[in-house]
Each structure stands twice: as C-alpha cells, then as structure tokens.
Amino acid sequence: MTRALFPAEAFAELARTRSAARSATLLRSALHTRRLLLLKSLWVRVHRDRESMDPAVFRRFAASWQLLEQAERSHPAVVRDLLDYPTTGTWLAGALMEPAGPGLGPHLFRLDVLAVTAVLRSGSPLDVTLDAPDGLLSLPGVGQLRATGGGRVRFQARSRTVRIHTEGHARRAPAALFLTDRRTGVLTGRGPGWTGLPVLSGSAARLDDLDPYRVPPGGIGTPPRAGSEHADTDRAAWAACWRSAQDLLTRTDPARAAEVRRAVRALVPLVPHGPGSSGATLSVAPGAVLTSLPSGAQDMAETLVHEVHHSKLATLHELVPLYLPGRTAVHRVGWRSDPRPIAGVLHGAYAHLALTDLWRRAATAERVSARWRTSAGQQFDRIHDEVDEALAILLESDELTSEGREFAHQMRLHHASLGAARRAAG
Known part of the structure; x- marks a missing residue:
C-alpha cells in the first residue's frame, strides 16, 4: 500500500488522534x-x-x-x-x-x-497430536494446557467439541474446548490442566498472562521487564481495573472509549518495576498493551489511550512511511530524560497529543469527578506545552518523509485547536 491508497481525510483524522470506522x-x-x-x-x-x-x-x-x-x-x-x-x-x-x-x-x-x-x-474435524515442550501448550488467544507428566497432547475435534488427551494420562478425564460462536470462532474450555484467557468486558480483548510470545525473549525496555506469570496475576483486579477505566473513558469521551475497546486485542500484565505503573507497546505486535497493574481507573485509562496510539502509529508507518531510516540524530523532549531519535519524538508527540485531547475533554466533562477534572486540567497545561516543543522539532526536521511532514502538520493543527478550546473554557 502507498499514500495514494490512504484518503487524505482519513490521514488527517488519524493525525488528529481521532479514529473513525474508515481509518x-x-x-x-x-x-x-x-x-x-x-x-x-x-x-x-x-x-x-x-x-x-x-x-x-x-x-x-x-x-x-x-x-x-x-x-x-x-x-x-x-x-x-x-x-x-x-x-x-x-x-x-x-x-x-x-x-x-x-x-x-x-x-x-x-x-x-x-x-x-x-x-x-x-469447527472442522481434526485428530492430531502435538508436542508440549516443558509440559505446556499454548493456543494463541484461547488459553494454555498444562500436560503434567506428559510431553504430547492429542486433540480430537468433532463439530463444536474438542477433547484434549494428555499422553500418559489415559485414565484421567480429558480437558475439553467448546466452540461457542462458529462465526467468530470463540472457544471456551474446562477440565484438567486447562487455563483459558478471560475476555475483558465490553470488548474482544483478552487478558493474556499465558502466551510464551506475549513478551519477547529477554523482556521489554531498559532495564528489561518480563511478563507477569499467571500464578502471580490477580485476574480479578485486572478485570476490575479495565471495567473502571472503560466506565471513566465512556463518561469522558465515548468515541475514545469505543476506539480503545476496538483497538486493544490483548492486555499483557508485566512484572512491576518501581513505583507506579508503566505501559509499553511492541511495534511488531500492534493491539497489545503491556503494563504493570495500574493504580486505578484514571491510570489505566491514560495507559490504554497512550499505548493505543503507539499501535496506530506503528501500523500506519508500515503502510505510509513517516520518517526516514538510518538517521542517528537525537532530540530532547519534555517527557523523557534521555534524548530520542526522530521516530521516538514522533511516537511520543502523537501519544501525548491523544492524552491532551482526552484531558481537555475531561477538564470540562460533567459526568466525571471533580478530582479527575482538576487532574486532567493540570496535566493538559503541562503536557500541551511539551507537545508543542516536540512538534516544532518534527516540523523543522529533514528526517521525516513528505507524508510524515504532512502528518506532523495535521498534528499541529489539532494541537492548536485543543489549546484554543482550553482557553475558551477558562
């Protein structure tokens, strides 16, 4: 795909952090x-x-x-x-x-x-046996079987039911999977050794604390952070935090809440590191939000919006290159202590622009707490200025493609409109 296949209206819509059905x-x-x-x-x-x-x-x-x-x-x-x-x-x-x-x-x-x-x-018939390295076999987006004492697993599928037999446990009742929706291929399971991935309310996203590929080998970030193990994950706490964040987003910005529900495919718990939570996104895995457990609804909502925009930008860059490869220059931005390459400046500015959009709406929302309105207004005032400085770097850079410069220009227009709306609201 090329820029010519991406309509100008949808391109501008994405740059302004608002994503409708077309984009x-x-x-x-x-x-x-x-x-x-x-x-x-x-x-x-x-x-x-x-x-x-x-x-x-x-x-x-x-x-x-x-x-x-x-x-x-x-x-x-x-x-x-x-x-x-x-x-x-x-x-x-x-x-x-x-x-x-x-x-x-x-x-x-x-x-x-x-x-x-x-x-x-x-839902097709199948009779096949797979190895289970280390006694574990993970079905992506579905769940994991622990084949205790056995190294091979047999799947026997007929119509909507799948029987899972672990080698060496002929007398043990098999685990079972059930196809609950043939149109979408949703599987649920139960039985010895089976652990499923829960669906997060109001969405198709999974809380994924099982898949061996949920975090790359060696972890993510510096210092490297690992995915939280299932045994250490309080799934009830994660589900409650997701629900409260969705409620807060819906009361603040219904369109943004719908975008998050649509865009997030997997919420991946990370091992906590230091005070507070921190989120991450893998450019090779758009739709996954990796984070330690946020402190509450506001923290989770901000993490989701921030990381969804990293995913959107990573996917867009594969479709329409926004910056040139191989450049080594680094730049200072307000939200990081370390200098960033131009890709980091663009990603950070875009994610923080989405947050300023959210905070501007929250600062005047009627259905949210006074505490959220006050906090949102304070964060808007601080980060809006930092985004302005980053946009100046982007618009003066020769490291962006022509499409990247147009994208940054549209970001600047939205940034200016947010400032004007904030001033008008007092």
Whole structure:
C-alpha cells in the first residue's frame, strides 16, 4: 500500500488522534497485509534453508502450512483474526530474526500450534497430536494446557467439541474446548490442566498472562521487564481495573472509549518495576498493551489511550512511511530524560497529543469527578506545552518523509485547536 491508497481525510483524522470506522478499517487491512507478508517471508526462508534443516522439522512445517491453508479456505475470517492477534506478530519477528541452526526449530513449532488453533476455531474435524515442550501448550488467544507428566497432547475435534488427551494420562478425564460462536470462532474450555484467557468486558480483548510470545525473549525496555506469570496475576483486579477505566473513558469521551475497546486485542500484565505503573507497546505486535497493574481507573485509562496510539502509529508507518531510516540524530523532549531519535519524538508527540485531547475533554466533562477534572486540567497545561516543543522539532526536521511532514502538520493543527478550546473554557 502507498499514500495514494490512504484518503487524505482519513490521514488527517488519524493525525488528529481521532479514529473513525474508515481509518480503523484501513489500519486493520494494513496490519493483516503485513502479517501475510511476514508469514510468506518465513515460508521462503524455511524452503531456502531446508537442506540445512532437520528433515522432520521441515516436514512438520510443510504439513502445518497446508493445514493452515485449508482452514483459511473454509473459514477465512477466523484465520485472519488469529494471524492478526498480537502474539503472532511477536512470534514472526522472533522467527525471522533467529539465525539458521537448531534455534529455529522451536520457533517453527509455533506454526503447528497456529494451524491447529485455526482448525479448532473453525469447527472442522481434526485428530492430531502435538508436542508440549516443558509440559505446556499454548493456543494463541484461547488459553494454555498444562500436560503434567506428559510431553504430547492429542486433540480430537468433532463439530463444536474438542477433547484434549494428555499422553500418559489415559485414565484421567480429558480437558475439553467448546466452540461457542462458529462465526467468530470463540472457544471456551474446562477440565484438567486447562487455563483459558478471560475476555475483558465490553470488548474482544483478552487478558493474556499465558502466551510464551506475549513478551519477547529477554523482556521489554531498559532495564528489561518480563511478563507477569499467571500464578502471580490477580485476574480479578485486572478485570476490575479495565471495567473502571472503560466506565471513566465512556463518561469522558465515548468515541475514545469505543476506539480503545476496538483497538486493544490483548492486555499483557508485566512484572512491576518501581513505583507506579508503566505501559509499553511492541511495534511488531500492534493491539497489545503491556503494563504493570495500574493504580486505578484514571491510570489505566491514560495507559490504554497512550499505548493505543503507539499501535496506530506503528501500523500506519508500515503502510505510509513517516520518517526516514538510518538517521542517528537525537532530540530532547519534555517527557523523557534521555534524548530520542526522530521516530521516538514522533511516537511520543502523537501519544501525548491523544492524552491532551482526552484531558481537555475531561477538564470540562460533567459526568466525571471533580478530582479527575482538576487532574486532567493540570496535566493538559503541562503536557500541551511539551507537545508543542516536540512538534516544532518534527516540523523543522529533514528526517521525516513528505507524508510524515504532512502528518506532523495535521498534528499541529489539532494541537492548536485543543489549546484554543482550553482557553475558551477558562
């Protein structure tokens, strides 16, 4: 895709941090196109290197690829949803970066799991046995089976029911999955060793504390932060925090609340580090919000809005490059103590522009607490000035593409309108 295929109105709408159905559809299309390209790149790499690969690994990859193709022909929407799930992006990035050698094999095993998950979600019959490395087998976006005492798991699917047998436990009742919605491919499960991923209220997002690809190997950020383990995750507290944040967003800005519900596919708990919470987004996994447990509704709402805009910008940049590669200049911005490359300046300015939009609305909202209105007004006054300085850096830079300069210009127009509205409100 190119800039010519992205309407000017939708481009400006995104730059102004407001995302209606048209621009959201274009971003979803761009994300899916990128996933298909990366998946095809993996196929090309595996076939190119097959002579140096364990023949059993190659045969398994080829069989799983064929199974995924079959599922796509019969239930394309289900397969698209699975390929677009955030952890699929993290897996593809890791597999494509893995050097040739035995380390690639474990990455390729993920295709087996993807293919089986696609067939199970489509409701097609299946009888297949998979390895369960370390006794764990995770189905992306669905849940995880703990195969205690066994290293292989058999899936027997007929119509809407899937029986899961763990090798070495013939006398134990199998776990079971149930296809509760054939149109969307929603699976729920129960039984020995099974742990599902809860759906967050009012959305299709999952609280994902299980998937091995929810956080890249080695963690995220500096210092590296790991994903919180399921045993250490208070799922009830996370669900309550999500609900309260959605309620606050809805009372402050219903359109923004709807965008968050639509855009977030996975909420990934991180191990806490220091006071307060901090969020993150992976450019290879748009739609995932990684964060330690926020302190409350306001903290969660701000984290969600902030990280959703990192996801939007990362997806847009794949569709329409906004900045040039290979530049080494760094710049100072108000919200960071370390100098940032131009990509960091653009990402930070965009996410904080979305927050100033939210805070400006909150400062005059009638259905929110006086405390939220006061806090929002104070944060707006501080961050609005910092965004102004960052936009000056962007508009004076030769590191943006022509599309990037137009995007920054539209950001500046929205930034100015927010300042004018704030002054008019007193």
